[in-house]
Amino acid sequence: MNFDLSDDAKTLKEAARKFLDARAGPPVARKVMDSSDTHDAALWAEVVEQGWPAARVPEAHGGLGLGTDEACVLAEEIGRSLAPVPLLSTMGAIEAILLAGTDAQKANWLPKLASGQAVGTIAWAEGDAKSPTAMPSLALSGGTLSGAKSPVADGLVATVAIVTVASADGPAMAIVSLDGVSREKVETLDLVRPSARLQFDNTPAEALGTATDWVKLTEQLAVLAAWEALGTSDAARDMTLAYAKDRVAFGQRIGRYQGVKHKLADMYILSELARAHALHGCWAWSAGAAELSPAAAAARVASLDALKYTAEESVQLHGGIGFTWEHDCQFYYRRNRQIVSALGSRSYWADRLVRALEQRNRAAA
Amino acid sequence: MDFNDTPQEADYRAQVKAWIAANAGEYLNPPAKPWALDDFVARSKAWQAKKHAAGYVGITWPKAVGGQGLSPMHQIIFNQEESRTHVPTGLYSIGLGMCIPTVFTHGSPEVAARYVPRALKGEEVWCQLFSEPVAGSDLASIRTRAVRDGDEWVINGQKVWTSFAHKSDFGIVVCRTDFDAPKHKGLTMFIVDMHAPGMEVRGIKQMSGGSDFNEVFFTDVRVKDTHRLGDVGEGWKVALTTLMHERLAVGGKPRHAPGYQTLMTVAAGIETDSGPAMERADVRQRIADTYIADEGIKLTQMRALSALSRGAMPGPEQSISKVVVAKTMQDMASFALDLSEASGFAVEPGSDLEKLQGSYMWSAGLRIAGGTDEILRNIIAERVLGLPGDLRPDKDTPFSQLKPL
Structure with missing residues (x-):
């Protein structure tokens, strides 16, 4: 093994x-x-x-x-x-x-x-509450695309976008050069990774693969995003750990208090569960295994659990200083929202995970 | 990455599989009803003797003490194959997992020669006499007293939570031999004969209704000084080596315990006011939660196996196992019983729901046994993350002068 x-x-x-x-x-x-x-x-x-x-x-x-x-x-x-x-x-x-x-x-x-x-990016969101696998309103028509995608991460700097479009089989992809496409900055909760609104107006676009490919791509992206979330989460934990070893209250380093150290232990537990699933997702992706569907969804869910808890409790454990503009806690707290919105929420992926498990059980029956 | 055995591992697995197929035939399915205790003990002894004769006991131990001198991977492969069956296990896990390694590490050669071979064959059963009513998580606070009398020691006191004490022949017992030393410094470890005069074992009935543990009372129990393990006053260090010898930290969820699949099966049979339970968002979220935890621990164990397989030590992430497993068991069982409404409350022997009810009751104990959730979080925070330990006001004061703050 x-x-x-x-x-x-x-x-x-x-x-x-x-x-x-x-x-x-x-x-x-x-x-x-x-x-x-x-x-x-x-x-x-x-x-x-x-x-x-x-x-x-x-x-x-x-x-x-x-x-x-x-x-x-x-x-x-x-x-x-x-x-x-x-x-x-x-x-x-x-x-x-x-x-x-x-x-x-x-x-x-x-x-x-x-x-x-x-510079590339993926543009699927349309500014509403829909998931990555809901039918987009944009569609390819005569080799062109019209309509808007927002928010698109790194959309201000990207020169080419993979855009989701409606197709008879479900959401599919188009590849679009962003040359001449009008774009504007969208205010979001993440202030470090700016997002854009891309406005297509009879923009030349080519179909890219099939609807099945888009679903599969979201799984691969879920694995990548799980690793990203894991890194972000661990950075927030390490910063908080250093603070807990240094900050003194009531004559002791606050890291001695179980109310503090147990939160840090929980960050570690969530991170290691996420890492195990992220490794599994990486394996299933590289092996081209059918297992990718549950593995990617589990990696996504576990990593979002770790990042959410760690980002939130990092502010909490820092106390007042952690709530200031000058402190770095906000980067992780805000990035959590960006990572969630980039590919669909925890509850969306938890549901996808169970669908994958149902499918696997049916196949085994 | 791959999940396959190395060629050597595959060879050993094939050998184990063949042996188990030839020898564990009657245990391929769960027993129709749980074995009575004496039947369980008799079956355990017979199975242990078979394993011993075939060279599957003490797989990782040195040959010099009767082991096989193989790697942890061999032990794990055997455990994996054995756990596919329903052979009786558990009677020897504490004795061979913790007590006997302590005996051959800290006992004299004569003592080791007398006890180790018979323990390996399963002829003699061992228990571990550590916890006391006033010393659970804080083990070094024990009060059971051993007083020297010539070549012997006289022991008085009480131990608790002793698994299989009533079926054991010997035990290792940690006693306080110096009340004027600080708590960790005045302890000494002994081998004690469970049938000696003055020993009394009483079963504890747990809140689950079962009786897996005992109280053990010592009244002027005499132990020869030759049966001391380690030096006088060194009992804490000896106890730590015992605890380090805990079974390879890849245990995880109890064998055949319900998991996310059980929850899916239960939910599939339930129709709620808002439609089939399997279509309800809260049910699906709970299935996902259970999967993340259960499979996350299984995959974390695979990381340990990968390390062992290449001859390295498993990483610290293995320390998350029990704290995740026990609480997940409780949460999953509780949710499945909730979902089952009245049928989750009434007990129907042999049903899936009865298993979940059992899991719900047992998980409350599992969150305490072998390190409470709170102690395990302390261990992760202090040993893995390097946070400072709790302040211990009792650490340097003579035990006899301790007063609680």
């Missing part, structure tokens, strides 16, 4: 951690928050230089041809460092093209995305 990340992925994770510890983290996030920047352009150039957008792109298309393990550790470290770069959005677009693209679409887009010449 080898239920663990590959050695290559562990090496990449260490390198990514080292790089991002030095170059990213809350102070860098704060700079973007305090400015009108869409991202940290200098850091993004360095991330491209590291070859991270190229990780999953096959060598034939100018990439590194790495596996899902490597994609997952990059997501985890971006999550941990809050790095304000459009890497995960770009990786999402790359996965969509890898999964569903024609040879021509791959040849057209993958080299550009791998080299940083293009």
Whole structure:
């Protein structure tokens, strides 16, 4: 049995951690928050230089041809460092093209995305309460697209979007160059990863794969997002842990109080449950296993549980200082909302998990 | 990543599978009704003797003490295959898991030669006499007294929560031998004969109705000094090695305990005012919660197995297991009984719901046994996360002078 990340992925994770510890983290996030920047352009150039957008792109298309393990550790470290770069959005677009693209679409887009010449994103939300698998109002018509998507993470900097569209078989995908597409910033709860409203107006677009591909893509994205959430959650916990070891009240470090330390233990418990499911999701994705449906949904649910609890209780354990604008707690508290909204809520995915379990039980019967 | 055995592991598993198929035939299905205690003991002894003869006892122990000298992975493979059946287990888990390793680590060669082989064969059953009415989570507060008398010690006091004391031949007992030393410093460990004069075992009836544990009373029980384990005053250190020898920390959920599938089965049969229970959002959320916890622990154990399989130590994440498993069992059972309304309250022997009722009752004990939820959270916070320990005002004061704050 080898239920663990590959050695290559562990090496990449260490390198990514080292790089991002030095170059990213809350102070860098704060700079973007305090400015009108869409991202940290200098850091993004360095991330491209590291070859991270190229990780999953096959060598034939100018990439590194790495596996899902490597994609997952990059997501985890971006999550941990809050790095304000459009890497995960770009990786999402790359996965969509890898999964569903024609040879021509791959040849057209993958080299550009791998080299940083293009920045990708996924645009499914339409500003309402619908889930990622509800029928979108936008539809492809004569090779063009009209209508709006919002909020789209990294939509201000993206140059190409995977847009969900209505089809006879359910929501499907289109690939759209954002050249000339009008966009405006959408105010959201996350102040570090700006979102946009994309307004399409007879914009040329190509169909990308089938409705089944979109459902499958959401599962792959759920695994990636689980690793991101795990990294973000662990960063918030580590920050709070350091504070609990330092802050004194009633003549003791507050970390001695069970009311405090048991919350930190619960953060650890939720994080390790999430990590086990995230590893399982990563395995099912790489193995192309039917198990991906329940595994991805479970990874998503468990990671959202960990992040929600940790982000909320981190503010609580910091007390008043944690509620100030100047403190870093808000980044994690706000990022939790972004990660939830990027791919559908906990209750949506819990329901998908049970549907996958029902399906598996029916298949076994 | 893969979930497959290495070729060597696969060979051993095939060998174990074949042996179990040839020897555990009568235990492939659960017993029609639970075995009476004496029947359980007799069956346990017979099964243990078979395992011993075939080389499946003490799999990870050194050959010098009668073990097989194999890796933890071998033990786990055997346990996995054994747990597919319904063979009687449990009678030896404390003795062979905790007591005997302490005996061969801290006992004299003569004592080890006398006790270890018979324990391995299952001829003699062992129990662990640690907890007391005033010393549960705070084990070092025990008051059972051992006083030296020539070549012997005289023990007086009371132990509690002793599994299988009434069916045991020997036990290891931690006693206070110096009341003027601080609490951790005045303890000493002994081997005690459970049939010695002055020993009295009384069953405890649990709130679940079962009687899995005992109280053990010591009245002038005499133990030879040769049966001391470790030095006088070193009993705490010896007890810690006992606790470290707890069965490989990959236990998780009790064998054949109800899980998310049980909840799905129960819900599938229920029609509520707002439609089939399986279509109700709250039911689906609870199924998901149970799956996340149960499968999360199973997958966490696979991380441990992966470490063991490549000869490494499992990571600290294994410490989350019991605290998750016990509470999940309670929450899931409680929800399934809620959903079942009146049928969840009335007891119908042999039904799925009866299993859930049993699980509900037992989980309340499981959250306490072997480390309460609260102690386990302390352990995670202090040993894994490195937070400072609780202040212990009683740590350095002579035990005889302790007063509660």
